[in-house]
Amino acid sequence: MTFSRLTIALDIMGGDNGPHVTLPAALKALQENPQLYFILCGDEKIISQFMSPQKSAIRDRIEIQHCSDHVAMDERPSSALRNKKDSSMRRALERVENGDADACVSAGNTGALLAIAYHVLKTLPGIDRPALVSALPTDDHHKLFLLDLGANVNCDSETLFQYAVMGSVLAEEVAGIENPRVALLNVGEEQIKGNDQVKFTAQLLQDAPGINYTGFVEGNDIFTNCADVVVTDGFVGNIALKACEGLATLVLEESKRVSQENWWTKLLAKIALPLLRKIYRRVNPDQYNGASLIGLRGIVVKSHGNASSDAFLFAIKEAEQEIQRQVPKKIKDKIESVLMERS
Amino acid sequence: MTFSRLTIALDIMGGDNGPHVTLPAALKALQENPQLYFILCGDEKIISQFMSPQKSAIRDRIEIQHCSDHVAMDERPSSALRNKKDSSMRRALERVENGDADACVSAGNTGALLAIAYHVLKTLPGIDRPALVSALPTDDHHKLFLLDLGANVNCDSETLFQYAVMGSVLAEEVAGIENPRVALLNVGEEQIKGNDQVKFTAQLLQDAPGINYTGFVEGNDIFTNCADVVVTDGFVGNIALKACEGLATLVLEESKRVSQENWWTKLLAKIALPLLRKIYRRVNPDQYNGASLIGLRGIVVKSHGNASSDAFLFAIKEAEQEIQRQVPKKIKDKIESVLMERS
Structure with a gap:
């Protein structure tokens, strides 16, 4: 239609x-x-x-x-x-x-x-609760939907489960990804890892037939093609994304500072900074993409x-x-x- | 002595x-x-x-x-x-x-x-529990101690309170920071923000006389001179730091990829990459600094x-x-x- x-x-x-x-x-x-x-x-x-x-x-x-x-x-x-x-x-x-x-x-x-x-x-x-979701760029220019980015800071497993369903629909409909892979953000990939909330959500997702649940992923995986949808609560999602924003800012600032050291670094930076900015526009999801409230x-x-x-x-x-x-x-x-x- | x-x-x-x-x-x-x-x-x-x-x-x-x-x-x-x-x-x-x-x-x-x-x-x-702590570099080359980085993924407010005390000692003794500023990692700076755990920890810290508690800081603040010690539970700390690691890797990979596009970007990258690596060595705390188990x-x-x-x-x-x-x-x-x- x-x-x-x-x-x-x-x-x-x-x-x-x-x-x-x-x-x-x-x-x-x-x-x-x-x-x-x-x-x-x-x-x-x-x-x-x-x-x-x-x-x-x-x-x-x-x-x-x-x-x-x-x-x-x-x-x-x-x-x-x-x-x-x-x-x-x-x-x-x-x-x-x-x-x-x-x-x-x-x-x-x-x-x-x-x-x-x-x-x-x-x-x-x-x-039960809406979620804030955004698509992050990954290393092969694939889209990865991360949610929740801060709509709810107190999420139980049932809410995280609903987020997985919502994220899955968004990835399928908006990004056209068939049978999207849904993962949970955790401190390790093994089943025994994580807090009670994430472990219990994993059980709910394993048993849900309509969802292509693929397991746990770690913080460093969210910029890779590890999954199509990564689910976490709004407290973790907000802090993780903002920490990345902070690092991006620090690197840009540091590049500018280094560039002032001497004529050679000044020249380097004149060349490097536009390249860096170009890359950041691509990797800074918060600035570049809209976030959907779903x-x-x-x-x-x-x-x-x-x-x-x-x-x-x-x-x-x-x-x-x-x-x-x-x-x-x-x-x-x-x-x-x-x-x-x-x- | x-x-x-x-x-x-x-x-x-x-x-x-x-x-x-x-x-x-x-x-x-x-x-x-x-x-x-x-x-x-x-x-x-x-x-x-x-x-x-x-x-x-x-x-x-x-x-x-x-x-x-x-x-x-x-x-x-x-x-x-x-x-x-x-x-x-x-x-x-x-x-x-x-x-x-x-x-x-x-x-x-x-x-x-x-x-x-x-x-x-x-x-x-x-x-009650040990914590994993590391010093992050900030925008003015000040040291910021972040804990817990993953020793405990289920922390209650009492544990977070103890982490604040331990971090405070480390900042004072190892980095020589007098009366170190201790902050809690949260999704916003206002008192009403955050989950129950972080709000209750804030109350404990406000009432503790030996600790220079300064309030909440956000994810993007951890690379700035916002505080000397930033406290969070091991689930959030681990994921936030690893997300930054993932972003750093993505930017380096993306620079390498961009550099292959044509002779001009090849030249740019030849110059920019060493600068970028130099900066990353400084900003990638996990690779560069040791983490203490305290x-x-x-x-x-x-x-x-x-x-x-x-x-x-x-x-x-x-x-x-x-x-x-x-x-x-x-x-x-x-x-x-x-x-x-x-x-």
Whole structure:
């Protein structure tokens, strides 16, 4: 099934750079895909100013929803949920909930997006908690879906099991990987390794017929073609990914510092730094790819807070893909069939 | 207090390259420090062959303890503990336990070393579990001690609290940092963030007078000067550090691959790769630094399995430092005083 019309609600005000990044990305997306329609949530004046000079073929495919407020990047999720009823983020999610839009994309405050999306959209039947998932690049340019990246820091084995099912659907539908290999993140590959939670989840997955569970993988495996889906709880996933971000930053900073040592290293660095940056753009998943919030009754894609227009465009395309592939419905069907087979 | 004689028991057979790496490192350490004595545990023939051509000033400071066995790198810890009674690893630890040596250094199987050291040496009074700790380099070449790196994957808040005390002693004694800042690894810096375990540990640390607890830090902070000691459980610590190792490997591989694309990138890479490797040697803590197993009634330093002679020498020096500074005694004193103030 292909959709003749895709409607995405955009949180125009979200992210470190708000409209400066989101509006150019929206324009580019509209130019590239004639089936795309946007509901642009945010300050009407800013949006109009940017969009009114555009051709009517573009303007006809946007609706502006003025919002009097927005969620600050450092705002507490609980406060945003309680107080920001007319924020661009919340309105965009509401337009998904009431069926006007097929998906929502935001570069805003992750914690607030999680809290408001969970509140507004609710989880799918059979899913206790949503998860944040992103595709990491691996050594052979294969995609590896890692979840949860921080939606839930207290996960039990049942939640991890559901994450495995959701990740499996995403890998199959979005990346087109047939019968995706699902692994659990652990401190070793042997069955006896790990904490109680991960050991018990392994048992659940071994016994689940609809899932191609392949065992444990270690931290260093997540950048290799070890599996298509790697499951962990949000505490570990968040810290592991951020530690990688920290290392990437350190290496770039260190390269810059080394480059100042003498004329020779200055020359080396002039040559090496662009190469290094090129590689990092490829390996820094958080900056480059959108992260999807899955397990909800609607599609939500999160772009990085300091995303560039290109990265925000990438997140929009991710949302288009999830709409086309009807990801929430597929997750619902899969979890139903897995749970039925299990019982 | 300075020691006129330092005796270290070395597991000569441990590590991917065994005696080829450990013996040259031992020789260099003896040449550099005339106060150093070694008990070399391993295959007598191999050790003698290497050591007999040396000057008597060197030979007089070694004792060879022949061991008929060694622990394989992929051996199960439980099996090594049960079956490898005459292994070089176990004998080296026993020489610490019976007081012949002041410390043990091994590049062998980490799991087996943890299990055998715990069994042979036992923990200090007031300490439930030992921890594996390493110093990470940060953006301003400051040392940050991260623990636990995988000794215990099921840690409760009390264990994390003890880790904070032990890390604090190590930072003060080994790195000479006065009143070291101790932080907890978490998914956010705000007090409301995190799982139950980390929140409860924060409460314990806030109330502990002898510890300079500074709050939560995130994954990307561990390569910055955010704190002197960062505490987490062995599951998270192991996965975070290995994920960084995986990223480092990916970037190096990707640089090599990019370098094959055309003559220009080939040239760039020829220049960039050595710079990149130089930086990685500095930022790859696991490869470069030894990791200490602390909380035991004796000093145990673990060198990386595929350590070079230089890295193994570094681990020996780490052990020398811990002997000089009487780390186990200081940990014992500190935990006693903290627990007394707490009760």
